[in-house]
Amino acid sequence: MSPTPYLVLASILFTIGGTGVLLRRNALVAFMSVELMLNACNLAFVAFARMHGDIDGQVAAFFVMVVAAAEVVVGLAIIVTIFRTRRSASVDDASLLKL
Amino acid sequence: MTLGEIGEQTVSTAGGVFSAAWLLIVFPLIGAAALLLGSRRLDRAYGVLGCMAPLASFVVAAALFVAMLGREPEQRAISVPLYDLFAVGDYQVGVGLLVDQLSIAFSLLITGVGSLIHVYSIGYMAHDENRQRFFGYLNLFVAAMLLLVLADDYLVLYVGWEGVGLASYLLIGFWQHKDSAAVAAKKAFVVNRVGDFGMSLAVMSMVVVFGTTAFAGVFPAAADASEGWLIAIGLLLLLGACGKSAQFPLQSWLLDAMEGPTPVSALIHAATMVTAGVYLVVRSAAIYAGAEPAQTAVVVVGTITALMGAIIGCAKDDIKKALAGSTMSQIGYMMLAAGLGPAGYAFAIFHLLTHGFFKAELFLGAGSVMHGMNDEVDMRRYGGLRTVMRTTYVTFAAGYLAIIGIPPFAGFFSKDSIIEAAFANNFVAGLGALVGAGITGFYMTRVMLMTFFGERRWAPDAHPHESPSVMTVPLWILAGLSLVGGAALLYVGGGIVQWLEPVTGEEHVELGIPVWAMTLVILAVVLVGVAVAWQIFGRQPLPVTAPAGSPVTVAARRDLYGDAVNEAVFMRPGQYLTRSLVYVDNRGVDGAVVGTASAVGQFSSRLRRWQTGFVRSYALSMLAGAAVVVIAMLLVRLP
Amino acid sequence: MFAQAVEAAGHTGEAVVFWSTAPIAVLSALGLVVARKAVHGAMFVAVTMICLAILYFSLEAPFLGVVQIVVYTGAIMMLFLFVIMLIGVDVSDSRVETIRGQRVAAVLAGIGFGLLLVAVAANALVSEAAGMAAAQPEGNVAAIADRIFSRHVWVFEVTSALLITAALGAMVLTYRERLFRRPSQRELAVARFRRGGTAASPLPSPGVYARHNAVDTPALLPDGTPSELSISPVLVARGTVRPAEQEAAQIEQLEQQVVELTGEPLDESTRERP
Numbered sequence A: 001m002s003p004t005p006y007l008v009l010a011s012i013l014f015t016i017g018g019t020g021v022l023l024r025r026n027a028l029v030a031f032m033s034v035e036l037m038l039n040a041c042n043l044a045f046v047a048f049a050r051m052h053g054d055i056d057g058q059v060a061a062f063f064v065m066v067v068a069a070a071e072v073v074v075g076l077a078i079i080v081t082i083f084r085t086r087r088s089a090s091v092d093d094a095s096l097l098k099l
Numbered sequence B: 001m002t003l004g005e006i007g008e009q010t011v012s013t014a015g016g017v018f019s020a021a022w023l024l025i026v027f028p029l030i031g032a033a034a035l036l037l038g039s040r041r042l043d044r045a046y047g048v049l050g051c052m053a054p055l056a057s058f059v060v061a062a063a064l065f066v067a068m069l070g071r072e073p074e075q076r077a078i079s080v081p082l083y084d085l086f087a088v089g090d091y092q093v094g095v096g097l098l099v100d101q102l103s104i105a106f107s108l109l110i111t112g113v114g115s116l117i118h119v120y121s122i123g124y125m126a127h128d129e130n131r132q133r134f135f136g137y138l139n140l141f142v143a144a145m146l147l148l149v150l151a152d153d154y155l156v157l158y159v160g161w162e163g164v165g166l167a168s169y170l171l172i173g174f175w176q177h178k179d180s181a182a183v184a185a186k187k188a189f190v191v192n193r194v195g196d197f198g199m200s201l202a203v204m205s206m207v208v209v210f211g212t213t214a215f216a217g218v219f220p221a222a223a224d225a226s227e228g229w230l231i232a233i234g235l236l237l238l239l240g241a242c243g244k245s246a247q248f249p250l251q252s253w254l255l256d257a258m259e260g261p262t263p264v265s266a267l268i269h270a271a272t273m274v275t276a277g278v279y280l281v282v283r284s285a286a287i288y289a290g291a292e293p294a295q296t297a298v299v300v301v302g303t304i305t306a307l308m309g310a311i312i313g314c315a316k317d318d319i320k321k322a323l324a325g326s327t328m329s330q331i332g333y334m335m336l337a338a339g340l341g342p343a344g345y346a347f348a349i350f351h352l353l354t355h356g357f358f359k360a361e362l363f364l365g366a367g368s369v370m371h372g373m374n375d376e377v378d379m380r381r382y383g384g385l386r387t388v389m390r391t392t393y394v395t396f397a398a399g400y401l402a403i404i405g406i407p408p409f410a411g412f413f414s415k416d417s418i419i420e421a422a423f424a425n426n427f428v429a430g431l432g433a434l435v436g437a438g439i440t441g442f443y444m445t446r447v448m449l450m451t452f453f454g455e456r457r458w459a460p461d462a463h464p465h466e467s468p469s470v471m472t473v474p475l476w477i478l479a480g481l482s483l484v485g486g487a488a489l490l491y492v493g494g495g496i497v498q499w500l501e502p503v504t505g506e507e508h509v510e511l512g513i514p515v516w517a518m519t520l521v522i523l524a525v526v527l528v529g530v531a532v533a534w535q536i537f538g539r540q541p542l543p544v545t546a547p548a549g550s551p552v553t554v555a556a557r558r559d560l561y562g563d564a565v566n567e568a569v570f571m572r573p574g575q576y577l578t579r580s581l582v583y584v585d586n587r588g589v590d591g592a593v594v595g596t597a598s599a600v601g602q603f604s605s606r607l608r609r610w611q612t613g614f615v616r617s618y619a620l621s622m623l624a625g626a627a628v629v630v631i632a633m634l635l636v637r638l639p
Numbered sequence C: 001m002f003a004q005a006v007e008a009a010g011h012t013g014e015a016v017v018f019w020s021t022a023p024i025a026v027l028s029a030l031g032l033v034v035a036r037k038a039v040h041g042a043m044f045v046a047v048t049m050i051c052l053a054i055l056y057f058s059l060e061a062p063f064l065g066v067v068q069i070v071v072y073t074g075a076i077m078m079l080f081l082f083v084i085m086l087i088g089v090d091v092s093d094s095r096v097e098t099i100r101g102q103r104v105a106a107v108l109a110g111i112g113f114g115l116l117l118v119a120v121a122a123n124a125l126v127s128e129a130a131g132m133a134a135a136q137p138e139g140n141v142a143a144i145a146d147r148i149f150s151r152h153v154w155v156f157e158v159t160s161a162l163l164i165t166a167a168l169g170a171m172v173l174t175y176r177e178r179l180f181r182r183p184s185q186r187e188l189a190v191a192r193f194r195r196g197g198t199a200a201s202p203l204p205s206p207g208v209y210a211r212h213n214a215v216d217t218p219a220l221l222p223d224g225t226p227s228e229l230s231i232s233p234v235l236v237a238r239g240t241v242r243p244a245e246q247e248a249a250q251i252e253q254l255e256q257q258v259v260e261l262t263g264e265p266l267d268e269s270t271r272e273r274p
Helices: A004-023 A027-052 A056-086 B016-020 B023-037 B040-069 B101-124 B131-150 B154-172 B179-210 B215-222 B227-245 B252-259 B262-271 B274-283 B285-289 B292-315 B319-339 B342-372 B390-404 B410-425 B427-452 B469-504 B515-538 B551-557 B559-608 B615-637 C002-009 C013-034 C038-058 C062-087 C102-123 C140-148 C153-174 C185-195 C233-238 C245-249 C251-262
Strands: B002-006 B009-013 B077-088 B091-099
Touching: A004 A027, A004 B615, A004 C013, A004 C038, A004 C102, A027 A056, A027 C013, A027 C038, A027 C062, A056 C062, A056 C140, A056 C153, B016 B040, B016 B077, B023 B040, B023 B131, B040 B101, B040 B131, B091 B101, B091 B131, B091 B154, B101 B131, B101 B262, B101 B274, B101 B342, B101 B469, B131 B154, B131 B262, B131 B274, B154 B179, B154 B227, B154 B252, B154 B262, B154 B274, B179 B215, B179 B227, B179 B252, B215 B285, B227 B274, B227 B285, B227 B292, B227 B319, B252 B262, B252 B319, B252 B559, B262 B274, B262 B319, B262 B342, B274 B285, B274 B319, B274 B342, B285 B292, B285 B342, B292 B319, B292 B427, B292 B551, B292 B559, B319 B342, B319 B410, B319 B427, B342 B390, B342 B410, B342 B469, B390 B410, B390 B427, B390 B469, B390 B515, B410 B427, B410 B469, B410 B515, B427 B515, B551 B559, B615 C102, C013 C038, C038 C062, C062 C140
Parallel strands: B009 B077
Antiparallel strands: B002 B009, B077 B091
16 A cells, blocks of 8 residues: 555644644643644654565654653643642743743 | 253263152152051141151151262263063063253252242141141142152153142142032043143154153253254144143143132142143253244243243232232243243243242241231231231242342343343243232232231231241241252352253343343333332222222233133033033934833833743644644645 | 646545545644544543554555654553543633734634645645655664664664653652642641631531432532532533432422332431422
């Protein structure tokens, strides 16, 4: 089967994730949207691996997963810390870095 | 070793007592530093500390003088190099002293008369709470003046020149709590800046023309320099001399400088400051020798100032201002003589020395009168003081007889010499000098009569009394010098003319008529002046308030409109210029700068609105940016 | 070209799997964006990830499919749920957009960017899939292991360091130093009485009406009004509290039932009268 449908699916998922980041104020939802974007990329990696008949694409997806896991750990810790001090998980409330 | 030639003699290196010549300057400098920087507790010993330094310098100067007497006349110029200031390529500036007949004469006058004024000040300033500072300034003044006359380089001379200006500024404005004193000090400083400007231009011209500013380099080379340059340098030096010596047209500061304490006036007028211009012209004889128009300018300036000062002196009711007018006039005589070239240099210095004696005497006497009269300076409030202030009266009278030139007092010899030399060279200048002598007789007699004779017109609370002996002893010494100084200088040991001859050269011009006849004419003119004054001021009682007077009197009271001219010609246009410059600066320059800044500021505050702090806005712009990148890549790949 | 690909895919089992999984993935991804509550969003993401895992299997990447389920759905999403629980399940977004123009701009940018990406992906010059058979002769796991521990061993080591750093960072970030001594139970009780305002007794228990265990129903006060204090605020936030008025209206009937069942008249002292 041609990898094209997989790539289109990956594009759609990536776009939905990106739109989620833009639209949702809840930091957790925004963060999950980022995870969705990463997964979309992984799908493209795996599809390309099969297209080229090379295992490297799958290895890349594997490393993306590892890095994503590390990112989630730190990101959630930050969200918890912010929530603890500001009693809010809204990314709009953390908008002090401006003039 | 021969270092070069100055005047008509060779200069040799220092040895023996001459190598200690720098002590002359260092003593008053140390005194000034100790008094100005030292603890307030030194105030208790202010008199001893203040007088020690000039007295020590006087001893050094006397020792140098004696040592110089022991040398051959041609070996009396001694160079005392101290250290090299800097060297740039071929241009070297060394700091050194030149001890010769001219500078030693000045040193003796400055330290001698200066010491007497210091001693006098102990009594005069006894009740001033800032007397420590006062004596510090006096010492600084003496040190700067000594550096000026002892320098062997125009650049070093310039240092002393500026030091004198600074010290005079500090002393004229010593009572700075008085507005008039502060303004007078500022005026003296500003007017002196004009002269200093000419002086600095002259020094720079020397660097250009001669490549050096050392006397030893400039004077031998002056003979070969182009006349145009020599005239320019001569005129610039004259401008400098006019500023320092209060000669026309830079005379206006001198009369206001009377705001300073009276010993300061004495120091400025007799021993330091105003004599610097005469010294400069005489010292630069080699330059003026090749620049006849510059010499003529010196004569013209001297003659005008001699008459101007005398006329102003006639109208002033303030005793110090009348004396200041007389100083202008007498310095004018010296400049006139100095402008005559080798024929007059020696007489200029001769008159300078005798003038130092009797003018110091007159000022200190005036100070003594003021001291006894509650600092009253208006002569219309004096009168009949000869009975209550006998010492002051007698000593002042000695100064009076000396300045109008009654034999055998000092002024007779020196002034006669100048008038004779003037007549021998130029009839107009001689006539001016002769008329000036007559006016001198008039106004000095007026001062004498108004102060010591007539009925008592004292203020109700005035209780005149004689000054303490610390003030009268210097008066006696100066009176003695006024009496015998002239004859002594002219005749003892060959006289001053012969003494100065190696420095100034000599040139004797024969007078058309016999010398005794000339002397009689001068004496007659002076006596006419005295008689007129007695007729006006001695025979009828004097009103306490000044009468309106003739137009000439009014003009003289207002310093012959010198200030008005300065105001109209320089001050007003200057103010307009600065105001318009300020306007241009505020509206033009500042407008451009501020306008640019505010434009940038406004643009930035618009731009700032993009910086919302919302992460989602930033994410949106990142997404848009990513889209642009994808589109760009597509466009590149499409063909 | 897209149509051709669809045509070609239609014949194989893989196509069946793809076309049955992909719509679910896209719909649940959209569900994440529109869900009001974070918990629902997390559930939607989990569904999408499971769909992707299935697709990995059909893309001849069984190892990644398993890892996707174990790591993402099993670990990462659990971590998300844990944090959601920590900061309050009752936190839900309001739908009012606070940044002016953000929603319109975001939707436009998203659609534009999506169309752009889809157009690129659909028009990309792709060859027919070569298949993984040649690349993994001894099986998928062995091939990946071979590649990770040979060519990418350095990257592998670095990611291990990254993981340890991330774990330490999370600990540092969430660690809270206690500035004051933790108050003892005795001090808490004293403080509660000092503060006053609340009853000294324990809070009222929820209404138990002998019909069913009703922690979600507030107790009735003697005057017949429901007590707010008798139920958990979490239930109030979730909006799953049953109204008590219904029970209050039926008190007479309940008493009758009790008398009928027990055969004894009701003790007047235990009666609650509004």
